[in-house]
Amino acid sequence: MSREEMLALGWDELDVLLINGDAYVDHPSFGCVLLARWLIHHGFRTGLVAQPRWDSPDDLLVMGRPRLFAGVSAGALDSLLAHYTAFRKKRHDDAYTPGGKAGARPNRACLVYANLARRAFPGLPLVLGGIEASLRRVSHYDFWTDALRRPILMDAKADLLVWGMGERAILECARRLDQDRNQGRDQSQGANVLAGIPGTAWLDKLNAEGRPAKPPATLADAPLMTLPSHQQLLDEPEQLLRLTQMLEQQVHRGDAWAFEPVDGRALVLAPPPAPLTTAEMDELYSLPFCREAHPVYTQPIPAAEMLRTSITSHRGCGGGCSFCSLALHQGRHISSRSADSILAEARALGRDAASGRRSKAGVAISDVGGPTANMWQAHCALEDAGTKAGSDGPTGMRKSRCRRSSCCFPTVCKAFVAPQRKHVELLRAVAALPEVKQVRVASGVRADLALRDAEALAAYTGEFTGGQLKVAPEHCAPSVLALMRKPPLAVFEAFLESFVRQSRAAGREQYVVPYLMSAFPGCTDEDMYALAHWLRQRRWNPRQTQCFIPTPGTIATAMYYCAKNEAGEDIEVARSDAARLRQHRILMPVAETAESPRKPQGMRRSENRQDRRKR
Numbered sequence: 001m002s003r004e005e006m007l008a009l010g011w012d013e014l015d016v017l018l019i020n021g022d023a024y025v026d027h028p029s030f031g032c033v034l035l036a037r038w039l040i041h042h043g044f045r046t047g048l049v050a051q052p053r054w055d056s057p058d059d060l061l062v063m064g065r066p067r068l069f070a071g072v073s074a075g076a077l078d079s080l081l082a083h084y085t086a087f088r089k090k091r092h093d094d095a096y097t098p099g100g101k102a103g104a105r106p107n108r109a110c111l112v113y114a115n116l117a118r119r120a121f122p123g124l125p126l127v128l129g130g131i132e133a134s135l136r137r138v139s140h141y142d143f144w145t146d147a148l149r150r151p152i153l154m155d156a157k158a159d160l161l162v163w164g165m166g167e168r169a170i171l172e173c174a175r176r177l178d179q180d181r182n183q184g185r186d187q188s189q190g191a192n193v194l195a196g197i198p199g200t201a202w203l204d205k206l207n208a209e210g211r212p213a214k215p216p217a218t219l220a221d222a223p224l225m226t227l228p229s230h231q232q233l234l235d236e237p238e239q240l241l242r243l244t245q246m247l248e249q250q251v252h253r254g255d256a257w258a259f260e261p262v263d264g265r266a267l268v269l270a271p272p273p274a275p276l277t278t279a280e281m282d283e284l285y286s287l288p289f290c291r292e293a294h295p296v297y298t299q300p301i302p303a304a305e306m307l308r309t310s311i312t313s314h315r316g317c318g319g320g321c322s323f324c325s326l327a328l329h330q331g332r333h334i335s336s337r338s339a340d341s342i343l344a345e346a347r348a349l350g351r352d353a354a355s356g357r358r359s360k361a362g363v364a365i366s367d368v369g370g371p372t373a374n375m376w377q378a379h380c381a382l383e384d385a386g387t388k389a390g391s392d393g394p395t396g397m398r399k400s401r402c403r404r405s406s407c408c409f410p411t412v413c414k415a416f417v418a419p420q421r422k423h424v425e426l427l428r429a430v431a432a433l434p435e436v437k438q439v440r441v442a443s444g445v446r447a448d449l450a451l452r453d454a455e456a457l458a459a460y461t462g463e464f465t466g467g468q469l470k471v472a473p474e475h476c477a478p479s480v481l482a483l484m485r486k487p488p489l490a491v492f493e494a495f496l497e498s499f500v501r502q503s504r505a506a507g508r509e510q511y512v513v514p515y516l517m518s519a520f521p522g523c524t525d526e527d528m529y530a531l532a533h534w535l536r537q538r539r540w541n542p543r544q545t546q547c548f549i550p551t552p553g554t555i556a557t558a559m560y561y562c563a564k565n566e567a568g569e570d571i572e573v574a575r576s577d578a579a580r581l582r583q584h585r586i587l588m589p590v591a592e593t594a595e596s597p598r599k600p601q602g603m604r605r606s607e608n609r610q611d612r613r614k615r
Helices: 003-008 031-041 079-083 109-120 130-135 152-156 167-182 187-193 230-235 238-253 278-285 302-307 339-354 420-431 454-463 478-484 489-505 525-537 555-562 577-587 609-614
Strands: 016-020 046-050 069-073 126-129 140-142 147-149 160-162 200-205 224-226 257-262 265-269 310-312 363-365 367-369 388-390 393-397 436-439 468-474 511-518 545-547
Touching: 016 031, 016 109, 031 046, 031 069, 031 130, 031 167, 031 278, 069 109, 069 130, 069 167, 109 126, 109 130, 109 152, 126 130, 126 152, 126 167, 130 152, 130 160, 140 555, 147 230, 152 200, 152 265, 160 167, 167 187, 224 238, 230 238, 230 257, 238 257, 238 555, 278 339, 310 339, 339 363, 339 420, 339 436, 367 420, 420 436, 420 454, 454 489, 468 478, 468 489, 478 555, 489 511, 511 577, 525 577, 545 577
Parallel strands: 016 046, 016 069, 069 126, 126 160, 224 257, 310 367, 363 436, 468 511, 511 545
Antiparallel strands: 140 147, 160 200, 200 265, 257 265, 388 393
16 A cells, blocks of 8 residues: 555565555455455565545555556446446445545546556556456446447556456466566567456457457467447447347356457457366465455445455355346356365454454354355356366366356256255354354345255244345346346245244244345336335335446346347336336335436436437
């Protein structure tokens, strides 16, 4: 964070500088910090600048020019999602900023930080990463300007984009550039060695055949997917849905390259890297995180407080919900830590509590989970788990035999193995540690999976629910659930019945907290009234109701943009702010809805885009 800290470590310069839109919290749930620790662990001197001023590059110059490259991330959220609500009103809080105050990062933070880095370090290789860059890596619909935007590399002028989980890719970037510098090559030419790293994207010229002009040697015998061009997307909105489906398949199959023609250039996408093994996950999460915010901050950081006693057990999700960005960012392959690694972290949290830093009564662990808690150690029985080691190091690719868009929709796949009893045994082992006061599962469970194992469901209900259990039925209308790739309502009702029965058997008064969504593509006012009626029948007053936000890169956003379902059939879309708010208020009383259908200055109102296209 500062030159004094760098010198105290005995470093006279940095190898890598990471620029991040979140505050600096030394916790593994903060992605940029996790990557910094990973690089340091592998011998690269890495510094981090958190939430720099964006009117001057001075904050980036504090530790000097890095030897290898600078990396840029907007933070844990897309910066526009962090700044604006579903109705385009400006948010007044930010969980990743000291004091929870909004305004510490700019809109389109990746672009702004990349421009700052170019001003601060001319000629230095520049790498984009994080969820904002990852989900905007190809042409995408931008809800906040109601426009189709080019791939972010076309605007950021960076040399490389790391998409998805970046440990393998960023380490390979550092190794290649380090080798290049050690051979005496000029730093400004270093970006030339980065092309071809799995899990990355870069810009190339188009040759006479309309293909990338300088493909990496590893592309020679590999399958290459030609995505619809940016111009095709402008001319035929339904092509965005096709592009998103192709990108989803490219990520899941694991061995295919892809490219998108954009304004006479080619955006080239390498295949995803092999997911981290259990041993690598254990190594990553055993790094010496102190789980505290940097001492420079005088106000608490809400996200740090919320995540302080949570433990990540795995990453990835097999659900494949059409509105979820995890399918494209973390992937459907689930990488799990070992039980020993998780227990070691729980003991460390307990030691912190016992030392008086937090509590002397033992630590209350708020969560042991991931995107979906009951998918720890889940895997596909059909998947070829082997990797092909690349000549440049551990950047191997995995090839999947499966072509399903979801492991759980329309029903849970027979080949999807989710050993939930092992997860329960893990939770019990954590709870039995003398340093641990209690364990809860805050990340929520997948209802259709939980119903497949009554013993595990009884344990989740009776032992690890702190009065409320989060479940995401999202809706009740069959047509909307199908568009969401969610199980039928009957599955949730069966889960609810079992949960109530198990809670009574355990002598506990507990509740399910249902996550619900309004204004989803294909959802009508009648569907929302049906959902409201279903809730009234159960005397539920929903609190966890969100209006659908078309975030870049998802299938649902593509459906919103082109008003078609995945089969290419027309669907009704609530497009204007007024129509979206009307659906939302069917569930939420007007007095409780602080939103109104207006938007921030400088953004166009999202009226009925389809009508404009027809005109």
